[in-house]
Amino acid sequence: MKQNVYDNDAFFKQYEELREEQKGQNANDLIEIPNFRKLVPDVQNKSILDLGCGYGESDKFYKEKGAKYVLGTDISEKMIEKANEENKIEGVEFKVIAMEDISSMDKKFDIIISSLAFHYLKDYDKLIKDCYELLNDGGYLVFSQEHPLVTSIKYTEHVPKGHMVVDDKYFGIFSDYNRPRRENKRMVWWRYNKIS
Template sequence: MEYRGASAYNDDQFFKNYMTRRNREESPNNMIEKPIFLEMIGDVKGKKVLDLGCGDAKFGVELLQKGCASYDGVEGSVNMAKEATKSLTGTVGNVHLSPMETWDFQTGSYDLVVSRLALHYLSELRDIFQETHKSLGSNGKFIFSVQHPVLTSSIKSAAASSSKADWIVDDYFNSGERVEPWIDKKIVKYHRTIEEYFQLLKQAGFMIEDIREGTPRVEEFTSESEYKRRMRIPLFLMFACKK
């Protein structure tokens, strides 16, 4: 069985295994992606924030603690939405159970739209980018991360080993569906080149202000060997865009 979009997280065993994996101290999401993502966002005080594919919304809690005026998380998984509701208890944040593709984007409602490692699960991004652009107010920003295209290009490395020493980059310019073995399940992701992300953003009307590839920072690591391993290949691709 192949899982698409947020459906994998509705499998209770997968959800449990994922949460254990995601919250481990050495998670590259925490050690590499998150510090850079926060740097790209900058000051959120007084901003209205929309989070596409918000997961457990712990990131939303952090943004609220940093002073954002409001937070709306959109999540397509029932299990994840329940977890997000727990995280946001006692805050002004809200979670909405909805696939990103069918979310009702309100014109000019947000100052900042974020999405962390969710958009590579969507088969089409053109409409999402256009709707995101529409939902932002004047000078609003859209900041997102995806799995780096050198990883999504081929699943050969993922199929060979869960703890890789070498990586295979293949079929890079052939965009489209990939079925990747992940946490004992088959997960559908969509590969796009860096150029394709860039062009889709431009076509939606965005000005691209910054691009990052998640260069590891030695101060975030407790293991020198893990730092050296993570220096070998990029795991993340991040864009900061302005309306």
């Protein structure tokens, strides 16, 4: 079954706050975005598919960097609405499409990107196969997904915030690190080149 937590009003509001919090100085701006962009090959004249595009900031970025066409897709209508409001420019489109359904798409792409969204899917193998089918020969899949540490914090009655501060040092309680769960699968950045 597909999940779509970002269309929950409270969750979406919290996500917006998180993205705004210390804008330019948070982990997304300082670590995820610059490192991800280093892995993306030359986009000049390329067609790009972004899976789980969120606000679509990267899609506008790659179009302005010279991509021919960028399609941002997301399961969340709220995300696509915001992407259309904030980042739609000529040559960039946004569509509500779940990653589970991309095999029904009739276009192929030179580059598929996905930043911090693959961990929401249960069937990783199918997703990778679907991406392969959607790539032109020699194309690239570049994706990242959440590190297990992010979701492994244990909240207990004695440590309700999941961490303690002792002598100005931060101690996280990561006891759930080995608990198997859907989002706890793989490490952070990957780049695959499709060789036919």
